[in-house]
Amino acid sequence: MSLITTTIQSAGTSLSAFEQAINVIQNNVNNASVPNYTAQSPALASSWFGVVFQKSTDARNDYAERAVWDTNQSLGMASSQADNLSLIQAQFDVSGSAGVPGALSKLYSAFSAWSTSPADSTARNQVLVNAKLVAQSFNKAATSLEQSSNQLDTQIANTVGKINDLSAQVAGINQHIYDTNDTNPSEQAQLYSVLQEFSRYSNVAVHVEENGTATVLLNGQVPLVVGNTVSKLEVKYPSAASPTNPPAPPSAKITANNGQDVTGSALAGGELGGLLKIRNEVLPSIIGSQGEQGSLNKLAKQVADRVNNILTSGTDSNGNPGKSLFTYSASAPTGTALTLDVDSTVTPDDLAAALGGVSNGVPNKLAALANSSDPLDQVDGSTYTAFYGKMASGIGSRAANAAADKTSRTDQLTQAENLRSQVSGISLNEQAAMLMQYQQAYQAVSQMISVVNNLTGYLMNMVGNS
Amino acid sequence: MLKGIHSTDSGFLVQMNRTETRIANSNNQITSGIRVNQAQDDPFAIQSILTTQNQLDQLTQLQTNLNLAKNDATYADAALQTVSNIMSRLVSIGSQGASDLTNPIARANLATEAKQLAQQLIGIANTQIGTRYVFGGDDPYTQPYTVNWAATPGAAQGNTAPATVVLRDSSGTAQLVGMTAKNIFDAGGASIFKGAYDLATSLATGTSTDVSTALNELKAGVNHLSGATVFYGNLQSWIQSASDQASSQASSLTETIAGLRDTDLPTAITQMTSNQVSLQAALSAHASLSSKTLFDYFG
Numbered sequence: 127m128s129l130i131t132t133t134i135q136s137a138g139t140s141l142s143a144f145e146q147a148i149n150v151i152q153n154n155v156n157n158a159s160v161p162n163y164t165a166q167s168p169a170l171a172s173s174w175f176g177v178v179f180q181k182s183t184d185a186r187n188d189y190a191e192r193a194v195w196d197t198n199q200s201l202g203m204a205s206s207q208a209d210n211l212s213l214i215q216a217q218f219d220v221s222g223s224a225g226v227p228g229a230l231s232k233l234y235s236a237f238s239a240w241s242t243s244p245a246d247s248t249a250r251n252q253v254l255v256n257a258k259l260v261a262q263s264f265n266k267a268a269t270s271l272e273q274s275s276n277q278l279d280t281q282i283a284n285t286v287g288k289i290n291d292l293s294a295q296v297a298g299i300n301q302h303i304y305d306t307n308d309t310n311p312s313e314q315a316q317l318y319s320v321l322q323e324f325s326r327y328s329n330v331a332v333h334v335e336e337n338g339t340a341t342v343l344l345n346g347q348v349p350l351v352v353g354n355t356v357s358k359l360e361v362k363y364p365s366a367a368s369p370t371n372p373p374a375p376p377s378a379k380i381t382a383n384n385g386q387d388v389t390g391s392a393l394a395g396g397e398l399g400g401l402l403k404i405r406n407e408v409l410p411s412i413i414g415s416q417g418e419q420g421s422l423n424k425l426a427k428q429v430a431d432r433v434n435n436i437l438t439s440g441t442d443s444n445g446n447p448g449k450s451l452f453t454y455s456a457s458a459p460t461g462t463a464l465t466l467d468v469d470s471t472v473t474p475d476d477l478a479a480a481l482g483g484v485s486n487g488v489p490n491k492l493a494a495l496a497n498s499s500d501p502l503d504q505v506d507g508s509t510y511t512a513f514y515g516k517m518a519s520g521i522g523s524r525a526a527n528a529a530a531d532k533t534s535r536t537d538q539l540t541q542a543e544n545l546r547s548q549v550s551g552i553s554l555n556e557q558a559a560m561l562m563q564y565q566q567a568y569q570a571v572s573q574m575i576s577v578v579n580n581l582t583g584y585l586m587n588m589v590g591n592s
Numbered sequence: 593m594l595k596g597i598h599s600t601d602s603g604f605l606v607q608m609n610r611t612e613t614r615i616a617n618s619n620n621q622i623t624s625g626i627r628v629n630q631a632q633d634d635p636f637a638i639q640s641i642l643t644t645q646n647q648l649d650q651l652t653q654l655q656t657n658l659n660l661a662k663n664d665a666t667y668a669d670a671a672l673q674t675v676s677n678i679m680s681r682l683v684s685i686g687s688q689g690a691s692d693l694t695n696p697i698a699r700a701n702l703a704t705e706a707k708q709l710a711q712q713l714i715g716i717a718n719t720q721i722g723t724r725y726v727f728g729g730d731d732p733y734t735q736p737y738t739v740n741w742a743a744t745p746g747a748a749q750g751n752t753a754p755a756t757v758v759l760r761d762s763s764g765t766a767q768l769v770g771m772t773a774k775n776i777f778d779a780g781g782a783s784i785f786k787g788a789y790d791l792a793t794s795l796a797t798g799t800s801t802d803v804s805t806a807l808n809e810l811k812a813g814v815n816h817l818s819g820a821t822v823f824y825g826n827l828q829s830w831i832q833s834a835s836d837q838a839s840s841q842a843s844s845l846t847e848t849i850a851g852l853r854d855t856d857l858p859t860a861i862t863q864m865t866s867n868q869v870s871l872q873a874a875l876s877a878h879a880s881l882s883s884k885t886l887f888d889y890f891g
Binding site: 155158159160161162163164165211212215216218220221222223227230231232234235238239241242243244245443483484485486490493494496497509511512514515516518519520521522523525526529533536537540541543544546547548550551552553554555556558559 | 630654756759
């Protein structure tokens, strides 16, 4: 009898193990579409009291996960750059008939028309009108680009906020793992989803402990999450140590919890890195910063100074020296484009046309600015229009490269995710096959119990009859 | 996360969006006719497009300037032709008046005609186009001369401005675009005004010798006038040459900018068609993927 009893007990244990295995399959099928939920495999073992269910094994592959994170960081950086550069480049006219190049062209034409009739008041007035258009075009360009810079500041703040939120989520999951002293597949799926999102925003290095908790470091150096402790990042705008242009807006800096400047680490990747690159490097090269004048301001200053120089070298109809036409704030080199204007006290009669004994020498010289090869009429060896073209071309190149990079990284991320799903994902066909296997085993053991039960009843009958 | 055929759905969506974006870009290029709408469309062409467009704009303005100068030169040339005719008549009058055979009444008539012609010359010196005096020099809004028959040369100068306005062609070559009334009509030693005035007054009250002297002055004036006529003739030729040069350059630049900026329609249409075919094929292929699993065959 004892062997029969043992057999029934052993069968019962096995049925329980198969039930748990089927439960694992069920969870796999239920969570097949959940992002980052990896296939769990029931681990069964044989013992003297039957088949026992051990802890299920996770198909998650660390290499595949890190490949996704690395690619996601690169994609985040490329995306933020591509998206923002696309908006910035739209502020540069490439037709030649609008914006700064269009206004300059109209001004040159006004100078040329003036040259045919140096004494004509209508022609002189047109010079003033078109000079005002040039000033306004520079103002508008500078204002638009400054607005882009402000929008980037907002995006940076939002991204840092998002990073801090994700840090809090990871810390919360870590705390739950500490509290329960256990980790379940759903919780791990949630953790890895957060980590994948984390990788999009910044260049993070992740170490997953044996207990399932995650340690997150910015660029592998700056702690963001250690256990249940969060170290928040902040955005600050400290003035440069020795600024060349003190009134200009300072660069954006990312600081750690302890006040340490971690901007360098933040620049290494992710959306935050892309945003900082544009905010602290690309835009300042155009609109200036505390360390540089910016090409747009350089161009505005050169146009204004050269036109004024030529005008003041001439004489008006009364023999008086000509007056300067353009004004700008000389105390703020990075504000030249923004503050460029036409002197409101200058009248058409104040425009001096005569130069070197030629009554239209000044307008001729001004009109020649359009295509002059004289270094005095150029900026860094280029005409004013060509210099603007270089600026637009530079931004266009960056935008095109960023767009191509975004495309490439998107493809790489898709490949990495596909690889991960091939390695760690849930195949419904495999789960169905395993379900059939455990179903057959369960049925066999159940049948065994039935047979043993019948034998027991037969023996009992034999004992009773005797 | 799923493993299997449909694990690649996200990649399929990415590629489909990309193809649709390419189709939209091609369509935009075809409908607008412009290939370079923003800097990233062709960064290397931007500088050339802007400088070429600027050159085109300046050539357009140059053509306007040349047309104005041509108009002025045409007026001036016509005026000088009239002056030439008047001078011929004055010389004829002078020849008649210098003869001792001319009776006093006839001399008086000749004197009257000479005076009228002399004052007509002053009027031609004040030829206007609108409010501008063609022979006003650097100050085209001030009348060059007024009649002053009380003193030689019969006209008072009202505009002393020189003529220094130069026009430059597309290669930068400069050309004076006018002469002053002073230089044409009242040049020292060859004053047309003085010759005509002296002829009229000598016919009225002078001797034959005086008339002969005036006649010689007139002949000197005619020689001087031919110089002015040559100037304006050369100016018109220069203007025409500059205009032709500017037109030729403008045509070349227009072609250049079209090559840089405008859509290559056959290429764009081919690309769009190709992308549309790819999109249809991808949609059709993806739709044909089986969505069944082993679970679907369980009894």
